[in-house]
Amino acid sequence: MSEIAVNELVRHGGLDGLADDWSADKQTYHVPWGKAMMWIFLVSDTFIFTCFLTSYLHVRLTTTEPWPVQSEIFALSFGGGDPIPLILIAIMTFILISSSGTMALAVNFGYRGDKVKTFWLMCATAAFGASFVSMQVFEWSKLILEEGVRPWGNPYGAPQFGAVFFMITGFHGAHVTVGVIYLLWVAFRVKRGYYDEKGYEIVEIAGLYWHFVDLVWVFIFAFFYLL
Amino acid sequence: MSYVPLADQAQELHHPQSWVTRYVWSQDHKVIAIQYGGTAILVGIVALVLSLLMRMQLGFPESFDLIDPSSYYQAVTMHGMIMVIYLLTALFLGGFGNYLIPLMCGARDMVFPFLNMLSYWVYLLSVLILMASFFVPGGPTGGGWTLYPPQVSMAGTPGSDWGIVLMLLSLAVFIVAFTMGGLNYVTTILQARCRGLTMMRLPLTVWGIFIATILGLFAFPALLVAAIMMLLDTLLGTSFFMPAIIESGSPLDYNGGSPILFQHLFWFFGHPEVYIVALPAFGLVSDVLSTHARKNIFGYRMMVWAIIAIGGLSFVVWAHHMYVSGMNPYFGFFFATTTLIIAVPTALKVYNWVLTLWEGDIRMNVPMYFAIGFIFTFIHGGLTGLFLGNVVIDMPLSDTYFVVAHFHMVMGVSPVLVLFAALYHWYPLVSGRMYHEGLAKAHFWFTFLGTYAIYLPMHYLGFLGVPRRYYALGSTDFIPASAQDLNAAITIAALIVGAAQLLFFINIFWSLKHGKKAGSNPWGSASLEWQTPDTPPIHGNWGDELPTVYRWPYDYSVPGAHADFIPQNTPESEEPTADEQHFDPDHDPSMADL
Numbered sequence: 001m002s003e004i005a006v007n008e009l010v011r012h013g014g015l016d017g018l019a020d021d022w023s024a025d026k027q028t029y030h031v032p033w034g035k036a037m038m039w040i041f042l043v044s045d046t047f048i049f050t051c052f053l054t055s056y057l058h059v060r061l062t063t064t065e066p067w068p069v070q071s072e073i074f075a076l077s078f079g080g081g082d083p084i085p086l087i088l089i090a091i092m093t094f095i096l097i098s099s100s101g102t103m104a105l106a107v108n109f110g111y112r113g114d115k116v117k118t119f120w121l122m123c124a125t126a127a128f129g130a131s132f133v134s135m136q137v138f139e140w141s142k143l144i145l146e147e148g149v150r151p152w153g154n155p156y157g158a159p160q161f162g163a164v165f166f167m168i169t170g171f172h173g174a175h176v177t178v179g180v181i182y183l184l185w186v187a188f189r190v191k192r193g194y195y196d197e198k199g200y201e202i203v204e205i206a207g208l209y210w211h212f213v214d215l216v217w218v219f220i221f222a223f224f225y226l227l
Numbered sequence: 228m229s230y231v232p233l234a235d236q237a238q239e240l241h242h243p244q245s246w247v248t249r250y251v252w253s254q255d256h257k258v259i260a261i262q263y264g265g266t267a268i269l270v271g272i273v274a275l276v277l278s279l280l281m282r283m284q285l286g287f288p289e290s291f292d293l294i295d296p297s298s299y300y301q302a303v304t305m306h307g308m309i310m311v312i313y314l315l316t317a318l319f320l321g322g323f324g325n326y327l328i329p330l331m332c333g334a335r336d337m338v339f340p341f342l343n344m345l346s347y348w349v350y351l352l353s354v355l356i357l358m359a360s361f362f363v364p365g366g367p368t369g370g371g372w373t374l375y376p377p378q379v380s381m382a383g384t385p386g387s388d389w390g391i392v393l394m395l396l397s398l399a400v401f402i403v404a405f406t407m408g409g410l411n412y413v414t415t416i417l418q419a420r421c422r423g424l425t426m427m428r429l430p431l432t433v434w435g436i437f438i439a440t441i442l443g444l445f446a447f448p449a450l451l452v453a454a455i456m457m458l459l460d461t462l463l464g465t466s467f468f469m470p471a472i473i474e475s476g477s478p479l480d481y482n483g484g485s486p487i488l489f490q491h492l493f494w495f496f497g498h499p500e501v502y503i504v505a506l507p508a509f510g511l512v513s514d515v516l517s518t519h520a521r522k523n524i525f526g527y528r529m530m531v532w533a534i535i536a537i538g539g540l541s542f543v544v545w546a547h548h549m550y551v552s553g554m555n556p557y558f559g560f561f562f563a564t565t566t567l568i569i570a571v572p573t574a575l576k577v578y579n580w581v582l583t584l585w586e587g588d589i590r591m592n593v594p595m596y597f598a599i600g601f602i603f604t605f606i607h608g609g610l611t612g613l614f615l616g617n618v619v620i621d622m623p624l625s626d627t628y629f630v631v632a633h634f635h636m637v638m639g640v641s642p643v644l645v646l647f648a649a650l651y652h653w654y655p656l657v658s659g660r661m662y663h664e665g666l667a668k669a670h671f672w673f674t675f676l677g678t679y680a681i682y683l684p685m686h687y688l689g690f691l692g693v694p695r696r697y698y699a700l701g702s703t704d705f706i707p708a709s710a711q712d713l714n715a716a717i718t719i720a721a722l723i724v725g726a727a728q729l730l731f732f733i734n735i736f737w738s739l740k741h742g743k744k745a746g747s748n749p750w751g752s753a754s755l756e757w758q759t760p761d762t763p764p765i766h767g768n769w770g771d772e773l774p775t776v777y778r779w780p781y782d783y784s785v786p787g788a789h790a791d792f793i794p795q796n797t798p799e800s801e802e803p804t805a806d807e808q809h810f811d812p813d814h815d816p817s818m819a820d821l
Contacts, residue, residue: 025425025776027418033338037414040444044406047448051495055452055488059467063483152464158483163465167455 032201035208042212049216052171053223056164068156070225073147074139089225092135093217096176099128100214103183103207110203115190118203122187125210129180136173140166164224172220175213182206243766254340255766256325259347261657263321266347270354271314277302279725286718288699296698297385300369303696304386305357307372308394311500312401313354315642319507320405320443321350323649324412324436326657330756331433333421333774335767337411346408353400360386360393368394371696373493376468376486380461382475392461395454402447402454409440421755423776427531428795430754430780431524434531435510438538439503445542446499453492460484490552494545501638502541506534508645509576512598514780515648516580518752519595520587521791523781525579533572540569550618551625559618566616570609577606588784588791592750593667597648600675601641608637611686626696629689632682640678647674647731654735655749656756659763660742666734673727680720684713753792754780778804 012020021028029036060067075083106121143149143165151166153159186206189195195202243249250258281302284294294302325343329336337343360367368390370379380387386394416429416437429437456467460481468489469481517524524530546554546562580602589595611633615621624630647670654662692705700711748757760770774796782793785803793802 023425023427025423025428026420028426029417031418033414033418036418037338037410040413041406041410044410044444044448047445048452051449051452051492055456055467055492058488058491059483059485062485062488063466064471065483151459152466152480159466160483163459163463163467167459167465171455 032199032205034205035201038205038208042208045212046216049172049219052168053219056168056224059160059164060158063158063160065158067158068154068161073143073149073156074225086225088135088139089221092132093221095128095135096132096214096217099125099132100211102128103210107204107207110190110200113200115193118200119187119191122183122190122203122206126180126183126187129176129183129210133173133176133180136169136176140169168220168224172213172216175216179206179210179213183210252344254336254344256329256337256340256343257657257764259343260322260325262347263325263350264318264323266351266354267314267318267322270309270358271318273358274306274309274314275725275728277306277309279722281306282718282721284698286715297369298366299698300371300696301367301385301390304369304372304374304394305361305367309357310639311372311504312398313357315504315638315646316405316443316500317350318646319504319511319642320412320436320440321347321408323432323507323511323653324440325408326653327432327756328412328415328436329419330759330764330768331430331754331780332416332419333424333755333769333776334415334419335769335773338414338419339411342407343411346404346411349400349404349407353397353404356393356397356400360390360397363389363393365389373490373497374457375493376457376460376484376489377470377472377481380457380469381472392458395458395461399451399454399458402451405443405447409444412436412440413444421773421776424755424795427528428776428779430510431513431527431530431534432507432510434534435506435508435513438534439506442499442506442538442541443503446496446503448496449492450496453489453496456492457489487549487552487554490549490554491546494548495542497548498545499538499541502537504638504642506538508601508642509534511649511652512601512645513576513580513583514754515594515598515645515652516583517781517783518652518750518754519590519592519598520584521590521751521783522583522587523779523783525582525585526575527779527781529575530579533575536572537569540565540572544569547616547621550621556618563616563618567613570613570616573609577602577609592651593662593664593671594648594652596668596671596675597644597651600671601644601648603675604636604644604678605641608633608635608641612637623692624689626694627689628685628693628695631695632685632689635685636678636682640682644675644678647671650731650735652750653756654738655745655762657763658739658742659745660738661745661749662738662742663734666730666737670727670730670734673730674724677720677724677727681717681724684717688713748794751790751792753778753782753794755795758794758796 021030071085072083074089075085076087077083102121102125106118106125109117109121143162148155149162149165151163154162183206186202190200190203243253243255249255253259253262280294281299283291284299325337328334357367365386365388367386368374368379369385370387370391374391374394378384379391416433420426420429456465459465460467460469464480466481466484468486469479469484470486471482472479513524513530544562544565546558547566550559550562584599611629615624615630615633651662651667654660688710691707691710693700693710700706700714702708745762747759747762750757755774755776756764758774759768776795777798778793778795780795782788782795782802782804784791785793787803789802793804
């Protein structure tokens with residue numbers, strides 16, 4: 001039966017390849033179920049963060065009081081020197097982006113079947129993530145305890161500033177925390193050899209989620225801290 | 228490890244060990260579908276009773292003490308929210324989606340059965356949270372189903388302390404449940420079809436559910452964000468949606484929020500939501516019409532592209548719900564244009580349904596009654612939608628009964644008629660028994676004629692200027708006293724239609740035991756779900772070997788075939804085909820006579 005063998009036809013690139021994929025039987029994408037599902041979830045999650053960020057931009061335009069100057073609020077001074085604007089946020093961003101590098105290496109070693117290196121690289125990624133979250137905890141506690149920023153008001157200007165800050169960084173921080181737990185869970189299963197039969201795509205699937213959380217941070221950094 | 232497609236590998240299924248894992252904590256998509264459907268119908272009965280309470284108040288305002296102004300608003304709110312989200316969305320996607328997707332795709336189950344099971348239990352949790360709001364101090368929220376701030380959380384609105392919090396919480400939990408189910412539906416359709424089953428050989432039911440689920444995955448995030456922000460406004464005192472406002476003479480602690488932002492977020496979800504309900508209905512009704520007309524669906528490819536086009540357009544029309552909200556009037560021009568464009572693919576579908584019937588060998592079975600009834604109500608509701616899509620016509624009609632009549636015709640009654648068509652059509656597959664024909668036909672005539680008795684007069688009330696959401700009309704200069712007589716007549720019709728739904732429930736339960744045995748394929752349907760080795764299909768669906776598909780699901784009355792239908796898994800060497808995807812005049816036996 002010629003039409004059964006649609007999948008076995010010669011693979012094309014570009015638009016022809018796209019047409020081949022979508023007119024194939026059995027499966028549209030040549031990826032495991034979990035990976036397809038993670039991609040679809042991430043697109044859906046993108047809509048959540050997009051709604052958060054556009055809502056933030058909207059309330060920033062409609063609020064009646066001036067928006068606080070972020071570079072002054074998010075500044076730290078070391079050893080009594082002048083405060084450096086956004087230094088903590090810069091470090092956090094650097095750490096999170098570095099964690100994407102270790103994650104990419106873990107995916108690479110996962111496919112090579114090097115369980116030990118994969119395990120340690122995933123642990124390193126999780127450690128970067130955990131340090132990101134703990135710096136966020138430091139930032140939150142400094143704003144809440146020392147500077148009196150609350151969700152319903154703050155000493156600097158528009159009350160929506162605090163509301164947006166806690167909501168968006170909190171939602172993103174929750175994503176990072178979930179990611180750390182997910183990475184560790186997968187890492188220990190990798191170490192135990194749980195995926196020897198199923199294959200190591202799971203490392204890449206976890207990596208997709210991690211890179212997404214990382215990418216979202218770049219947008220939060222740009223829109224909330226820099227703009 | 229190289230990846231092996233489903234059709235070539237043994238899927239690990241969770242095999243039930245006991246009664247509890249078979250019927251309660253079940254991971255079988257068919258059991259989950261029945262759980263979803265049963266829960267949705269139960270909660271739908273609550274919403275139906277609420278609507279009858281409202282009608283009794285409206286028809287006979289002085290006669291009943293059942294309901295006061297506060298509880299009237301609570302009934303409006305809960306009726307709307309339950310019907311749209313907890314009944315229609317859950318029943319179409321959680322119920323029919325779960326049951327039919329794996330069967331129509333030739334799969335053994337959803338791709339992640341455990342996640343699928345979780346989806347149902349989280350949905351049940353969201354229903355329980357919503358129902359709990361009837362029992363908390365102050366009762367459920369009475370802010371209208373659109374939950375517009377600021378009034379929804381002001382002291383004068385019923386349920387502004389507990390009710391609104393439970394409503395928002397329940398919506399957020401529902402969205403989590405939907406996401407878990409929806410990811411499964413989309414991935415199963417994309418990645419787990421059987422051999423020979425290309426996307427363009429899928430029944431339109433699957434296409435409708437597929438696109439609707441994608442709409443849900445992209446639209447529900449807006450509602451989730453709106454719910455989170457409003458929860459923060461209510462519980463923590465943030466001012467996302469709350470402007471500076473004075474309540475009973477004293478200013479509240481809010482300032483600078485934007486109520487219209489909520490409306491944008493809500494309708495960015497709310498309009499695709501209309502199609503989350505309508506697209507599965509379009510798909511199901513296409514299959515019912517084709518099967519009972521013994522004729523292939525007219526213009527299959529156009530039907531698929533129309534579903535996709537409607538899905539895409541539904542994301543750029545949302546502000547036509549907001550012409551009177553005070554948004555920039557120039558927006559109205561854009562949104563009126565996109566709204567009218569969406570009528571093109573929709574009309575195409577209606578023409579194709581009618582052309583499917585044309586010269587068909589129509590069998591007037593009960594599902595066919597409901598399907599044809601749907602064509603009537605949908606054309607009717609669709610045409611009034613063209614009125615309301617225009618800014619200048621919408622302005623005076625926006626807060627009148629004309630709008631109530633419009634959306635009940637187009638997204639209340641029409642999907643419900645499809646639900647009944649589909650429930651009767653697939654009842655023999657799910658239960659193995661036939662329903663009682665006479666009861667079902669009586670149910671149809673009461674429901675269909677009753678629909679017109681209820682909603683036609685409402686259009687007229689709307690033109691008179693009768694405002695919606697009012698607890699009682701009272702006396703006004705511009706509304707004639709006869710409007711009240713019409714209201715009373717509508718109420719009587721509504722009570723009769725409400726009572727007639729008992730016929731459906733009696734039929735369903737009576738037929739489980741006493742219905743005729745259905746056999747394996749009582750309708751002579753060509754699509755895959757009727758070709759399982761057992762009826763009803765058992766766990767794993769397909770016995771030892773997964774099916775192979777050789778044709779589209781609409782090979783009815785093909786010239787030269789042995790019967791007037793050819794199952795999808797019949798090889799082309801045995802029977803001719805009318806599948807336009809593989810139409811080849813040189814090799815098509817049906818063309819040999821020409």
